[in-house]
Amino acid sequence: MTLTENRAADRFLLHGPVANGKPLITSERVALWWLDLAEIGEGDWGRLASLLNEEERSRSERFHFERDKQVYVAAHASCRGLLTYCTGHAPQSWQFAAEDYGKPELVCPPDGPRLRINISHTRGLAAVALTVDRDIGVDVEWLQRSAPTEKLAESVFAARECEILAAVPDSQKIETFLSFWTLKEAYVKAIGKGLSQPLAAFSFDLETLRIHFDDTVRDDPENWWFERYRPGPDHLMALAVRHPDPVRLKIDATPAPLEYLRCLAAI
Ligand SMILES: CC(C)(COP(=O)(O)OP(=O)(O)OC[C@H]1O[C@@H](n2cnc3c(N)ncnc32)[C@H](O)[C@@H]1OP(=O)(O)O)[C@@H](O)C(=O)NCCC(=O)NCCS
Structure with missing residues (x-):
């Protein structure tokens, strides 16, 4: 499932939700859950929606297509479920505030840990990544889409990435394109910054997962850790974490425990 085996997985989530009030998540840990919508039964949707707050529930009602509504509900229920799993606080108790470019950040008490979280959703899959203090981003993409990969890459990717994409056989184009794209x-x-950050100003090596910045970007590759995952046959996922000493990071990436989310909804 992890596409790079350069790190022993730390399964700190395996031992169950927070006990004795001691948070599971620290600035050295990342918890990553994904939820495959194919696993969710008809009877689960109402329970998952009950984990959302009022604002999210009303936003979920405004989607035109059921498919978009479901993936939104799955993502936000996973987000609130992961927060509860790792901290013990009730799912609906969390508030978010949007940063300048729209990134939702948790509102945390000034005397407590600054939890950082990021959500991604695509057709059939939702993902959420949580840590403390560190900048964190996650992206999931559906592999079956037919995109004009090379044309699109030429308009948004760095030259080196376009060369690599041009060199791979047609059968590998989509996967290579989405590997760069998710990272x-x-x-x-x-x-x-979202898409207001030009995507051609930085590039990736898919073997080492190192990032390279051009002269327009003031950032340090040494402070970044990236992982790639294949959560299922139809999806790719990538994680980005800023950390001053990335070798100390422990990442637990696992399917969201649906049974736990069901129980949480019943409380
Ligand atoms: C953030 C962004 C890259 C998301 O891309 P995407 O692949 O369509 O969506 P994903 O499913 O991966 O992520 C969506 C989630 O990311 C989060 N998000 C929104 N803005 C974000 C930002 N600036 N940075 C990080 N995360 C952001 C939200 O939680 C969102 O989910 P929600 O709307 O259900 O709450 C893209 O929407 C974007 O760049 N938005 C910022 C606005 C912007 O610069 N627009 C430029 C065009 S005018």
Whole structure:
């Protein structure tokens, strides 16, 4: 499932939700959940929606297509569920405020840990990544889409990335394109700038997962850690975390425990 085996997984989420009030998440840990919509039963939707707050519930009602509503509900229920799993606070108790470029950040008490979270959703899959203090971004994409990969890459990717994409056989174009795309989106989401950050100003090496910045970007590759995942046959996912000493980071990436979310909704 992890596409790079350069780090032993730390399964700190395996031992169950927070106990004795000691938060599971620290500035050295990242918790990453994904939720495959195919796993969610008809009877689950109402329960998942009950984990959302009023504002999210009313936003979810405004989607035109059921498919978009469901993935929104899955993403935001996972987000609130992961926060509860790691901290013990009630799912609906969390408030978000939008930063300058629209990145939702948790409102945390000034004397407590500054939790940082990011959500991504695509057709059939939702993901959420949580840590403390560190800039964090996650991106998921559906693999089955037919995109004009090379043309699109030429308008948004760095020259080196376009060369690599041009060199791979047609059968690998979509996967290579989306491998770059998810990493790039994870980075722009971590820094909070979204697509207002030009995507051609930085590039990735898909083997080492190192980032390279051109002269227009004031950032340090040494402070970044990236991971790639294949959460299922139809999806790619990438994670970006800013950390002054990335080797200390422990990342637990796992499917969201649906049974836990169901129980949470029943409380
Ligand atoms: C952030 C952005 C890259 C999301 O891309 P996407 O692949 O369509 O969506 P994803 O599913 O991966 O992520 C969406 C989630 O990211 C979060 N998000 C929104 N803005 C964000 C930002 N600037 N940085 C990080 N995360 C952001 C939200 O939680 C959102 O989910 P929600 O709307 O259900 O709450 C893109 O929408 C964007 O750049 N927005 C900022 C506005 C902007 O610069 N627009 C430029 C065009 S005018």
